[in-house]
Amino acid sequence: MSAPFLLIVIIGLAIAAWFTARARAAAFAPPTDGAQRPHSRPGQHGWYTALWVAIPALIVAAAWNVASPALVTRAVLAEPAAASIPADPLERxxxxxxxxxxxxxxxxxxxxxxxxxxxxxxAAARLRYGLMGLALAIVAGLAGGAYAYSRVRPDFRARTPVERLVMALLLIASLIAILTTIGIVASLLFESLRFFAKVSIVEFLFGLHWSPQTAMRADQVGASGTFGAVPLFWGTIFIGAIIAMIVAIPLGLMSAIFLTQYATPTVRRWVKPLLEVLAGVPSVVYGYFAALTIAPAIRTAGLAMGISSASSESALAAGLVMGVMIIPFVSSMADDSLAAVPQSMRDGSLAMGATQSETIRKVLVPAALPGIVGGVLLAVSRAIGETMIVVMAAGLAANLTANPFASVTTVTTQIVQLLTGDQEFDSAKTLAAFALGLVLFVVTLLLNIVALRVVKKYREAYE
Amino acid sequence: MSDLVVLPDRAPTEWRGTAMRRRIARRYAAERRFRALGLLAVLVSAGFLAFLLVAMLGEGARGFRQTELSLTIDFPAAHLPLTAQAVAREPRRAMIGVDLEGAVANAAERQYGAGGARLLSDGAWLTARDAILRDPDVLGRSITLWVPAATSIDIAAKDAGEPAAEAAYAKLSGRGLVRTVFAWHFLTSADSTDPTLVGIWGALKGSLLTMAVTLLLAFPIGVLSALYLEEYAPKNRWTDLIEVSINNLAAVPSIIFGLLGLAVFLQTFHLPRSAPLVGGITLALMTMPVIVIAGRNAIKGVPPSIRDAALGIGASRVQVVFHHVLPLALPGILTGTIIGMARALGETAPLLMIGMRAFVATPPGGFTDPSSALPVQIFLWSDEVSAGFIEKTSAAIVVLLAVLMAMNGVAIYLRNKFERRW
Incomplete structure (x- = not known):
C-alpha cells in the first residue's frame, strides 16, 4: 500500500474524529446557574481526539513500513518458484x-x-502485507480514538494535553536550527579529519602547490596529488575581497550617500528597489553573463593593452561581476548606518557653514564608519562564499599571481570541481573538498561574528 | 588662570574679497562634483542592471524562435515497413524498428541536393513521426511538413551564422522554403543533446517539485520556530543557542549546505541522488532561517495590546498566538517566505553538490526521480560547446527571471495589500 494513500486514510480518520468529538462536546448542556462550565472548548476536544487517532496510527504505519519489506521478501522466497534462486547472497x-x-x-x-x-x-505479497499494514494502522487509530472519545466530558481538561503537544512541537521546530548547525559542523569536521589523516594539515594550510589529480596508475608523475591550498586562498581573497570590493565599496557607498542625502523621496522610492534587484538576480545568471560577455571583453582589452597573458578566465571578469552583485549589500548597510547618525550632528555641521558634501565627508561618514565597515565585512563573507560566478567565469589553474588578467581559482570553484567528477567517496580528492568547505565555513563565520559585533557596538554608541 | 593671551586684532573676514570668493567657488564646485559622483554611482549600478537584462532578453528572445524548413516526404516511395492500419491499431509498437530517420534524410537529400540532410535538425524525423501518429493515412501519399532546421541554419536565420550557412540560408529563403516560428516545444520538452530540440519544461518541473518540498518543510518549521522564539522562549542559554544558530545559518554560504546534503542525505541516509526530494530538503535547511528572521520581525510588529486583550478575556497563551498573533503576522511572514523561496529557486551550488547535474531527458515524474532544476540547467547549457546552446541558455535565463519576477511581484502585492500600520 503506497505511503501517500496510507497518509490520506489516516488524515481522513483524524478529521472524522475531530468532527465527531467536537459535535459531542458542543452538545454539552449549556451551563445553568451554579453548574460548572465545561473546561475546554469543543474544538479542543476535537483536537484531542484527532491526535489520539493520528499519532497511534502513524506510529504503527511507520513501524510497519520498516518491517514489511523483510516480510514480503520472506513470503516471496517461500514460494515454490523461488526454489531455483541461487543461494549466493549477491545474485539473490x-x-x-x-x-x-x-x-x-x-x-x-x-x-x-x-x-x-x-x-x-x-506484487501479491506486497499487496497482502500492505493491506495488513493499513488494517493495523486503522485499528490502532480507532482504538486511540475510542479511548479519547470516551473521555470527552464537560469536566475533562482536553486543552491541557493539546496545548502541551503544541508547545512541544514549537520547541522541536526551533531545535531543527541547532540540529542543522550541528550537522554542518559534524559532517565537515568528520570528513576533514579523514582528509587530514591522509594529507598533513600543515601542507594543506601552508603548501604553495595545488594539483589534486590523483593518477590512475601508481607510477605516474604526481601520482599522489598535492594539496597545498594557499593559491586557492589567495585566489578567493583576490577575487572576492580585493577586486569585488574595489568595485562594490565606492559604488555602494556613493549610491547610498546619493540616495539618502541628495535624492528626492520619489527618486529614492524608485531607485532603491531597483538596486535591490541586483541582489535578487540568481548568481548563475551573473556567472553566465561574466563568462559570455565580460570575460571576452576583458581579454580583448588586456591584449590591446599589450598584456599577452590575458586569460579568457581572468580574475578581473569574475571579480567585477561579483562586485556588482555585492553593491546592494554594501549600499543597504551604509544606508542604515548613515540613517543612524543623530540628526543633531548633521545640523551642527551645516550650521557651522559646511557644505553638504563637507558634512557628509567630514561628519557623517566618519561617524557611520563602524557600521559601514561591518557591512563591508558581511559583503566580503558573502563574496568569498559565492560559487556560481567563479565556477563559470574564473579558471581552474591554481596560480599564485596578482595579475588581474591572469586566471586564478577559488575555494568554491575547487569544491565544485572536486565533487562533481566520478570519484569514490573516500579518495583524498573528494575529502579535500570537505576540508576546503570547513575553512570556508570557519572564515565566513568569523567574518560574520566580527561584523555583527562591530555593528552592534556602534549602534550602542548612539543609543 | 594665566592664559590671558591678548588676541591679536582680527580684521573681519572679507567675504566679498577675491580670495574668499574663490574659496567659496571651489567649495561649491567640490559639492557639485561630489553630488555628481553619487549620481554616477547610482547610474553605473542601474546601467549594469539594464545592460544585463537587455543582453539576456535580446539573446533569450532569439532562443524562443525557431527556424523551420519545408520538407516534402513521399511515404510510398520510401518503402517504409509501416501500414496505416498497423499504426492505427498499435501506434507505439508499429513504430519500433522503422527507419523513419533514414526516410527523412533521403527526402531531404532529394529535395535539397547532396548534403541536404545536414540542413535539418537531428530531430526532424520526430515531426514526421508525429504527423504519422496524428493521421496514419499520410503513409499512403506524399506530404509537406515544416521540420526544425539544423543549428547552423537556425543561427544563420538570426543573422549570426558562418558564411557558408548564411549563403545556404539566403538560397533557401529566396525560394520561400524557410520560416521562423515561436518555439513552443522549448516550453514543453526536456533536455536534449541537440540545441534545436531542447526544452525547459523538464528543468522547470524539477524546480517546481524541489520548491514544493522546500516549502512544505521550511514554511511550517520556520513559522513554528519564529513563534516559539518570539512568544514563548524563556530567556536562557538554550534560547540564545537557538538564536545564534539561526542567525549564523542565514549567513552560511550556500555551497556548505550542499556539502551537508551530500554527506548526510546521500552518504549517510542513502536517499536517491539528483532527486527533487534531496534538493528540496537541502534548500529547506537554507531557506528556513530566512523565514524565521522574517517571521520574527512580522510577529514583533503585532502590538502587545492585542495579546493583552486576548489574555484579558481568558484566552490561553496558545489561543492568543494561534487565534490572534499568527493571523495578524501572516502577511509579513508570507512576504518573507516568498522572498526566501525566490532565493532558493535561483540557487545552484547546493544542487550541484547533491548531483542534480545529470543529463535528464525526461521530465521527472515524482519526488524521487532523477531531475534537473532551472538554474542547474542554465549552468549545464552554458557549458555546452555547440553554438546553438548560447541563445537557449539565455532563453532559460529569461524563463527563470520571469518566474522570480512573478514571485517578487506577489510578495510586493501582499505587502502593499495587507501591511498594517498600528
Missing part, C-alpha cells in the same frame, strides 16, 4: 531487486529469467 539480492522493480512497474523487462516468474508473487 540482484534477482530480488529486479523482481521488485518489475512488480512496481519501474522496469518493463528483466535480465534474470527468474524475475518475471516471481514478479506476480511479489
Amino acid at each position: 539480492g540482484a534477482i530480488l531487486a529486479e523482481t521488485r522493480a518489475l512488480a512496481t512497474g519501474r522496469v518493463a523487462a528483466a535480465f534474470h529469467h527468474q524475475a518475471p516468474v516471481l514478479a506476480p508473487a511479489y
Whole structure:
C-alpha cells in the first residue's frame, strides 16, 4: 500500500474524529446557574481526539513500513518458484531487486529469467502485507480514538494535553536550527579529519602547490596529488575581497550617500528597489553573463593593452561581476548606518557653514564608519562564499599571481570541481573538498561574528 | 588662570574679497562634483542592471524562435515497413524498428541536393513521426511538413551564422522554403543533446517539485520556530543557542549546505541522488532561517495590546498566538517566505553538490526521480560547446527571471495589500 494513500486514510480518520468529538462536546448542556462550565472548548476536544487517532496510527504505519519489506521478501522466497534462486547472497539480492522493480512497474523487462516468474508473487505479497499494514494502522487509530472519545466530558481538561503537544512541537521546530548547525559542523569536521589523516594539515594550510589529480596508475608523475591550498586562498581573497570590493565599496557607498542625502523621496522610492534587484538576480545568471560577455571583453582589452597573458578566465571578469552583485549589500548597510547618525550632528555641521558634501565627508561618514565597515565585512563573507560566478567565469589553474588578467581559482570553484567528477567517496580528492568547505565555513563565520559585533557596538554608541 | 593671551586684532573676514570668493567657488564646485559622483554611482549600478537584462532578453528572445524548413516526404516511395492500419491499431509498437530517420534524410537529400540532410535538425524525423501518429493515412501519399532546421541554419536565420550557412540560408529563403516560428516545444520538452530540440519544461518541473518540498518543510518549521522564539522562549542559554544558530545559518554560504546534503542525505541516509526530494530538503535547511528572521520581525510588529486583550478575556497563551498573533503576522511572514523561496529557486551550488547535474531527458515524474532544476540547467547549457546552446541558455535565463519576477511581484502585492500600520 503506497505511503501517500496510507497518509490520506489516516488524515481522513483524524478529521472524522475531530468532527465527531467536537459535535459531542458542543452538545454539552449549556451551563445553568451554579453548574460548572465545561473546561475546554469543543474544538479542543476535537483536537484531542484527532491526535489520539493520528499519532497511534502513524506510529504503527511507520513501524510497519520498516518491517514489511523483510516480510514480503520472506513470503516471496517461500514460494515454490523461488526454489531455483541461487543461494549466493549477491545474485539473490540482484534477482530480488529486479523482481521488485518489475512488480512496481519501474522496469518493463528483466535480465534474470527468474524475475518475471516471481514478479506476480511479489506484487501479491506486497499487496497482502500492505493491506495488513493499513488494517493495523486503522485499528490502532480507532482504538486511540475510542479511548479519547470516551473521555470527552464537560469536566475533562482536553486543552491541557493539546496545548502541551503544541508547545512541544514549537520547541522541536526551533531545535531543527541547532540540529542543522550541528550537522554542518559534524559532517565537515568528520570528513576533514579523514582528509587530514591522509594529507598533513600543515601542507594543506601552508603548501604553495595545488594539483589534486590523483593518477590512475601508481607510477605516474604526481601520482599522489598535492594539496597545498594557499593559491586557492589567495585566489578567493583576490577575487572576492580585493577586486569585488574595489568595485562594490565606492559604488555602494556613493549610491547610498546619493540616495539618502541628495535624492528626492520619489527618486529614492524608485531607485532603491531597483538596486535591490541586483541582489535578487540568481548568481548563475551573473556567472553566465561574466563568462559570455565580460570575460571576452576583458581579454580583448588586456591584449590591446599589450598584456599577452590575458586569460579568457581572468580574475578581473569574475571579480567585477561579483562586485556588482555585492553593491546592494554594501549600499543597504551604509544606508542604515548613515540613517543612524543623530540628526543633531548633521545640523551642527551645516550650521557651522559646511557644505553638504563637507558634512557628509567630514561628519557623517566618519561617524557611520563602524557600521559601514561591518557591512563591508558581511559583503566580503558573502563574496568569498559565492560559487556560481567563479565556477563559470574564473579558471581552474591554481596560480599564485596578482595579475588581474591572469586566471586564478577559488575555494568554491575547487569544491565544485572536486565533487562533481566520478570519484569514490573516500579518495583524498573528494575529502579535500570537505576540508576546503570547513575553512570556508570557519572564515565566513568569523567574518560574520566580527561584523555583527562591530555593528552592534556602534549602534550602542548612539543609543 | 594665566592664559590671558591678548588676541591679536582680527580684521573681519572679507567675504566679498577675491580670495574668499574663490574659496567659496571651489567649495561649491567640490559639492557639485561630489553630488555628481553619487549620481554616477547610482547610474553605473542601474546601467549594469539594464545592460544585463537587455543582453539576456535580446539573446533569450532569439532562443524562443525557431527556424523551420519545408520538407516534402513521399511515404510510398520510401518503402517504409509501416501500414496505416498497423499504426492505427498499435501506434507505439508499429513504430519500433522503422527507419523513419533514414526516410527523412533521403527526402531531404532529394529535395535539397547532396548534403541536404545536414540542413535539418537531428530531430526532424520526430515531426514526421508525429504527423504519422496524428493521421496514419499520410503513409499512403506524399506530404509537406515544416521540420526544425539544423543549428547552423537556425543561427544563420538570426543573422549570426558562418558564411557558408548564411549563403545556404539566403538560397533557401529566396525560394520561400524557410520560416521562423515561436518555439513552443522549448516550453514543453526536456533536455536534449541537440540545441534545436531542447526544452525547459523538464528543468522547470524539477524546480517546481524541489520548491514544493522546500516549502512544505521550511514554511511550517520556520513559522513554528519564529513563534516559539518570539512568544514563548524563556530567556536562557538554550534560547540564545537557538538564536545564534539561526542567525549564523542565514549567513552560511550556500555551497556548505550542499556539502551537508551530500554527506548526510546521500552518504549517510542513502536517499536517491539528483532527486527533487534531496534538493528540496537541502534548500529547506537554507531557506528556513530566512523565514524565521522574517517571521520574527512580522510577529514583533503585532502590538502587545492585542495579546493583552486576548489574555484579558481568558484566552490561553496558545489561543492568543494561534487565534490572534499568527493571523495578524501572516502577511509579513508570507512576504518573507516568498522572498526566501525566490532565493532558493535561483540557487545552484547546493544542487550541484547533491548531483542534480545529470543529463535528464525526461521530465521527472515524482519526488524521487532523477531531475534537473532551472538554474542547474542554465549552468549545464552554458557549458555546452555547440553554438546553438548560447541563445537557449539565455532563453532559460529569461524563463527563470520571469518566474522570480512573478514571485517578487506577489510578495510586493501582499505587502502593499495587507501591511498594517498600528
